[in-house]
Amino acid sequence: xxxxxxxxxxxxxxxxxxxxxxxxxxxxxxxxxxxxxxxxxxxxxxxxxxxxxxxxxxxxxxxxxxxxxxxxxxxxxxxxxxxxxxxxxxxxxxxxxxxxxxxxxxxxxxxxxxxxxxxxxxxxxxxxxxxxxxxxxxxxxxxxxxxxxxxxxxxxxxxxxxxxxxxxxxxxxxxxxxxxxxxxxxxxxxxxxxxxxxxxxxxxxxxxxxxxxxxxxxxxxxxxxxxxxxxxxxxxxxxxxxxxxxxx
Amino acid sequence: xxxxxxxxxxxxxxxxxxxxxxxxxxxxxxxxxxxxxxxxxxxxxxxxxxxxxxxxxxxxxxxxxxxxxxxxxxxxxxxxxxxxxxxxxxxxxxxxxxxxxxxxxxxxxxxxxxxxxxxxxxxxxxxxxxxxxxxxxxxxxxxxxxxxxxxxxxxxxxxxxxxxxxxxxxxxxxxxxxxxxxxxxxxxxxxxxxxxxxxxxxxxxxxxxxxxxxxxxxxxxxxxxxxxxxxxxxxxxxxxxxxxxxxxxxxxxxxx
Ligand SMILES: Nc1ncnc2c1ncn2[C@@H]1O[C@H](COP(=O)(O)OP(=O)(O)OP(=O)(O)O)[C@@H](O)[C@H]1O
Ligand SMILES: [Mg+2]
Numbered sequence: 001x002x003x004x005x006x007x008x009x010x011x012x013x014x015x016x017x018x019x020x021x022x023x024x025x026x027x028x029x030x031x032x033x034x035x036x037x038x039x040x041x042x043x044x045x046x047x048x049x050x051x052x053x054x055x056x057x058x059x060x061x062x063x064x065x066x067x068x069x070x071x072x073x074x075x076x077x078x079x080x081x082x083x084x085x086x087x088x089x090x091x092x093x094x095x096x097x098x099x100x101x102x103x104x105x106x107x108x109x110x111x112x113x114x115x116x117x118x119x120x121x122x123x124x125x126x127x128x129x130x131x132x133x134x135x136x137x138x139x140x141x142x143x144x145x146x147x148x149x150x151x152x153x154x155x156x157x158x159x160x161x162x163x164x165x166x167x168x169x170x171x172x173x174x175x176x177x178x179x180x181x182x183x184x185x186x187x188x189x190x191x192x193x194x195x196x197x198x199x200x201x202x203x204x205x206x207x208x209x210x211x212x213x214x215x216x217x218x219x220x221x222x223x224x225x226x227x228x229x230x231x232x233x234x235x236x237x238x239x240x241x242x243x244x245x246x247x248x
Numbered sequence: 249x250x251x252x253x254x255x256x257x258x259x260x261x262x263x264x265x266x267x268x269x270x271x272x273x274x275x276x277x278x279x280x281x282x283x284x285x286x287x288x289x290x291x292x293x294x295x296x297x298x299x300x301x302x303x304x305x306x307x308x309x310x311x312x313x314x315x316x317x318x319x320x321x322x323x324x325x326x327x328x329x330x331x332x333x334x335x336x337x338x339x340x341x342x343x344x345x346x347x348x349x350x351x352x353x354x355x356x357x358x359x360x361x362x363x364x365x366x367x368x369x370x371x372x373x374x375x376x377x378x379x380x381x382x383x384x385x386x387x388x389x390x391x392x393x394x395x396x397x398x399x400x401x402x403x404x405x406x407x408x409x410x411x412x413x414x415x416x417x418x419x420x421x422x423x424x425x426x427x428x429x430x431x432x433x434x435x436x437x438x439x440x441x442x443x444x445x446x447x448x449x450x451x452x453x454x455x456x457x458x459x460x461x462x463x464x465x466x467x468x469x470x471x472x473x474x475x476x477x478x479x480x481x482x483x484x485x486x487x488x489x490x491x492x493x494x495x496x497x498x499x500x501x502x503x504x
Contacts, residue, residue, distance in 0.1 A: 057332060081336065088330055090330060105251065106251045106254055
């Protein structure tokens with residue numbers, strides 16, 4: 001199977017001198033095409049940093065990474081990536097439709113296709129009733145839904161989600177899972193970070209567990225859940241791994 | 249190109265819906281109030297004075313709109329976190345900088361056109377041919393003036409906070425309008441290494457004074473020769489392109 005994401009010995013530090021902080025301390029990770037990849041780790045583990053590197057927002061200091069075989073810092077490489085950020089307060093005075101239209105234009109999507117797709121996406125995330133309202137009137141969950149919709153505007157082959165479920169109600173979460181699964185069924189790839197381990201457990205094929213800038217575990221979810229012979233929850237496994245690494 | 253157009257459209261929509269769009273109208277009222285005072289004193293000397301201050305006011309008010317608007321574009325993208333989904337799309341950072349510049353110039357140009365139109369209506373009701381040409385030149389110079397102002401502010405906004413940016417841009421503006429001649433004389437009169445330093449400063453500073461046609465307009469002198477217009481246009485293009493280039497470079501390296 002061809003790989004979509006290739007990360008080799010990646011280091012990344014913020015700041016310099018005394019203020020230097022190593023966020024990533026040698027990450028190696030491969031994500032194959034097709035499937036849902038859960039990227040887990042406690043606060044400050046380096047998940048968002050890794051995602052920013054995958055999007056070319058940060059540049060690798062040591063090590064290499066490629067997405068679809070290309071360098072993410074080159075705009076063309078990002079053509080088929082969809083990204084939902086951890087936090088974004090989208091342009092408050094625009095409506096969700098206008099936001100999606102603007103992003104569609106940036107991707108250079110055909111105008112005729114674009115309008116239809118925007119309506120579809122707004123319908124899918126369940127905010128078509130509020131499509132004409134300015135986003136400053138939106139609740140947190142509504143903004144999250146817009147954020148999810150915009151990540152799909154270019155019909156991505158790789159969908160990167162940074163803590164997508166925060167603020168979403170159970171119905172919206174279910175919808176999001178369905179979308180992720182439907183993408184997998186089309187042999188597309190979903191890479192998402194999350195703290196909601198029960199959520200991760202429901203959809204992921206593979207997971208990686210990150211702590212303090214290092215990958216502690218990577219593999220099939222089913223393998224981790226049955227690691228000790230009897231069935232275990234992902235949360236139980238996660239805590240065991242993280243606490244184990246803190247002691248050792 | 250479509251990406252830039254998309255950014256510009258977003259900026260327009262935001263401006264139209266934001267309450268601080270009314271700042272523009274309040275400034276317009278200031279201008280109108282000032283200009284309409286003229287009709288009470290219909291004396292030759294007073295009307296010259298009105299042209300002088302009217303023009304200064306038009307330039308200053310559009311400058312205020314331009315600088316405050318340009319300065320907050322990139323910082324607010326960073327603050328709200330919208331830079332991330334934006335830059336995750338297949339566009340370069342320079343594209344974001346250029347888009348913001350284009351939007352800011354267009355909005356400033358529209359504001360300026362309104363203000364300048366009002367000024368002409370009040371102060372040049374019966375302009376002759378020469379005066380009409382001079383007015384067209386002043387209009388063009390005004391747009392170019394705002395382009396340089398916007399490019400400078402967008403450049404600063406990559407590494408300065410909005411308030412520091414606005415303060416510095418205003419200082420540079422007043423300095424150039426008031427002391428550019430003195431500085432030039434110092435460069436021309438001086439010798440040795442310090443002249444070199446002064447010279448560098450003189451040529452690097454944005455020459456807002458180049459666009460200032462106040463005196464010519466007030467005294468109804470002849471229009472500028474074509475080569476001057478061409479030279480100032482070339483200056484504007486080169487200066488803006490340079491600033492945007494460096495702004496793109498710096499923004500490209502900025503850790504987000
Ligand atoms: N701009 C920055 N400047 C300095 N340090 C930073 C910056 N961004 C992140 N860090 C540091 O890098 C480390 C990793 O941060 P990162 O945001 O990648 O964590 P995360 O795994 O996404 O955490 P969370 O689950 O809380 O979102 C943290 O220790 C954080 O303090
Ligand atoms: Mg994070």
